[in-house]
Amino acid sequence: MEALGQLIGGFETAFTWWNLLYCLIGVTVGMLVGVLPGLGPTTGTALLIPMTFGMEPVSAIIMLSGIYYGSMYGGTITSVLINTPGEAASVITCLDGHPLAKQGRAGVALGVAGIGSFIGGTISIIGLAFIGPALAELALKFGPPEFFALMIFGLIMVIGLMGRSLIRGLIAAFMGLILSLIGMDPVSGAVRFTFGEAHLMNGLDLVTVAMGLFGLSEILFGMENLQNLDKPAKVKGLLPRKEEWRPTLSAIGRGTGLGFFVGLIPGSNSVIPAILSYTLEKRIAKDPSRFGKGAIEGVAGPETANNSYCGAALIPLFTLGIPSSPTIAIILGAFIMHGLTPGPTLFQNNPDFVWAIIASMFIGNLILLIMNLPMAGMWAKIAAVPPKLLYPLILIISIIGAYTVSNSLWDVGVMFVFGIVGYVMKKLDIPMAPIVLTFVLSKLMENSLLQSIKMLEGNVLHLFARPISGTLLVLSLIVLVLSVIAEVKKKKASFAGDVEM
């Protein structure tokens, strides 16, 4: 109850005019940063840090964290409307968000994403406030072996995303794996598959690849039959249909839990909870074939998960001083710059400060919800803009977005190449989702596997001896076996499916 009293004290600080204004500025900038492809929250916060020099520490952190969680709301918009993810966490939203928009339900997708984001965000802040310190120690138990086991678990779940044809799905999954090999080997430092090109040394950028695969290929595909394109569907409402409420809300609930859990793990990023949530939703759905064609849970789950992740990811920072992602590292920098050291003593030495930040995050999430719901309808109308006007605009936004990734034309070229790759894949009916998923997971997986092997002195079986990694690996095995059995059972049916295509 003591915490509750302090939280009320925090609200008093957060509710001053200046702090409200900074909160509003923060979340608005966050939204914008999220909307613009290429410009992510990391860059957004970094660019605004110099502006905070003259500000009160509380106001500065309120504004910077506003950018951080605000961007999670913004990224959804471009994913849904133009199939171009605004930032990494929203890549997954393209899969079902854009098909929804094509059906004239962009408003619903954005509305659900807004509501889910709000619920996920708010609950994770409650978690941050009341159970954060207790969970922080748990987070430290996640070393490389545990991380590796989690990635394996995620990868096994991807099997569920293969689409109608297992072979086509596997082709896509392996493409993702191969793409993730480009760059420097994490353990030996050897440079792989770069063909002497310095830009490739750090590997390919997820957002650039996704912008090409999803956004650009969409344009190319649409250009083919510009004349007889279907009239854009009419925009229908912001809320799901009556019968959709139940699955949507349970997806939001699961997304909140998943996001919160992954947020605690140092070294994770906001894409992982979104991926896990999407695969989970598809696995437990009664009719998985709806996914990829506009399943509302496929938007609700991941969008909730990445917001829930945000709050939880601040727990290691507030309680241990550990920055668990690049954006949080910048917020840590801002803490230090304003003379505060995050760590176990932060809650004791600067309670007014911490609670004011937490209170401001409640307010910020509410502002974002208020901003997003009415605007969802407005944004949704963009989907009704005729292609001949919309396509050039998407192209301009994508090119600028790709350029800002590392301020070079290189990334623009990469995006175009993947646009063409995506177009060919669409023609061949190869699903896009597995590429993105394996691309994200395998990089982290390789890293943590190699670290684990060195840590465990080469004995991989020791992975099973550690409680967390052991449990996760056994679970993965069970899921794998069950999937194989299920696959064998419907083998005939799936072969028939292949032939049909």
Next chain:
Amino acid sequence: MKKITWGLIGLSLALVVGCSSQGGQAGGQSGQAEGKKYPEKEITLVVPYAPGGASDSTARIIAKNMEEKLKVPIVTVNKTGGTGGVGMTFVQSSPNDGYTIGYVPVEMTMHKALGLSELEPSKFDLLGQATMIPAAITVPADAPYNTIEEFVEYAKQNQGKIKVGNSGVGSIWHIASTAFANKAGVQFTDIPFDGAAPAVTALMGNHVDAVAVSLGEVKSGVEAKKLKVLAVMSAERDKNFPDIPTLKEKGLDVEVVGWGGFVLPKGTSEEYKNVLADALKGAVESDDFKKFASERGMSAVYKSPTDFTAFAEQQFKFFSDFIPTLDLK
């Protein structure tokens, strides 16, 4: 409907304008008009790493302070990729008209030995050093050893058993722990992480036994009483942590520090270089930069173009001799 369309067009135009002003560094005139006032227009500062990191913040604060002195804006541009190689090569091939300067970290002197790029100090005009940050040999607070001697003793009895986290293969902190191990006659098992922060996190979770990363990275862990620093690898004790001994005091003659400095494309006129070096000196020695540096666990250290050139050459020689002995790849 129409309104929205026009709104979108407006938005994208605004974007184009916004971005072109940021990226407009290429349009420099190469002719250095004699007798003209320098600088007379904005200067571009190229940072080879992503926004938000220690290098980026350092460069931006220095740029802010230099702006006041030079009375022209300094635009910071991040050119990432190739572990810094892309940005540094960009500076190297920029016109030497005094309107492009680059931030370089210690890695500039390591790239060639690591086979990452052909960069080396002699390919630039060195402008001056700004920061220095020593490697700190850090262990969990509850580890059985309290001094560097006890740690070395323990390591000798457990050859190859001590797991040391570093910030990536061939990174400066990997070099630091290996150089330390060589001098002390011990063997570590190196575990590379993607940067220093995850290595420190793993140390806190007892997944590795020690790290030798920068003081700034372990500062909050030490203040939280989760970690303890046994020694620093600089020539002198660190001003922020005066109680921590150096390895040199303990008879281990090895020195590995991280540093950051500024460079110009080769052949920039001496006159311009002096103007810039002067502004850089003022910026490094300003109070707010000193405060920033000490909060980050770094020291604000200024070296003049001549001293910095000598220092960088000596570092380049050290790494070119040492890195091949690591047997990477």
